[in-house]
Amino acid sequence: MKKLILIVLAMACMGVLLYAPISFAAPFLVCDPQTGVTSYQLTGPVWVPTALVPAQADGSIKLDVATANVGANSLTVKACKTDPIWGVMCSDAVPFQFVRPSSPSLPTSLSLQP
16 A cells, blocks of 8 residues: 555656646846936837836846737837936937747647658
C-alpha cells in the first residue's frame, strides 16, 4: 500500500514538473533613471489627449504599451519636472516608434503522417 501511495505521489509530482504553463509578458517602454524628473508627457494616437504619466521613484518611466494598436505605432515623450517657482518644465519631445505584433494564431491543418 505504501508503495502504491509513493508511486501515485511520484507520478503527480512528475506531472507538475513536466507541465509547461503559458505566460504572457506585457510590453513596456522603459528608460534609464533621470534625476529630478517627476512625470513624462506622452502624445500619440494611443494616448489622446496628452497623457501625463508619473515617473518611477528614480525618475525613470515604465509604461505598459499593451493597449497600443496592433501594427506600427509612434509617440513622443517629454521628461517633465515640477519646480515650485517655474511650475512644470518639460524637455524637448523625443519621437519613439515601435511595432506591436498581433496575437499568435493557432496552427491549422496539422496531421500525423505514418
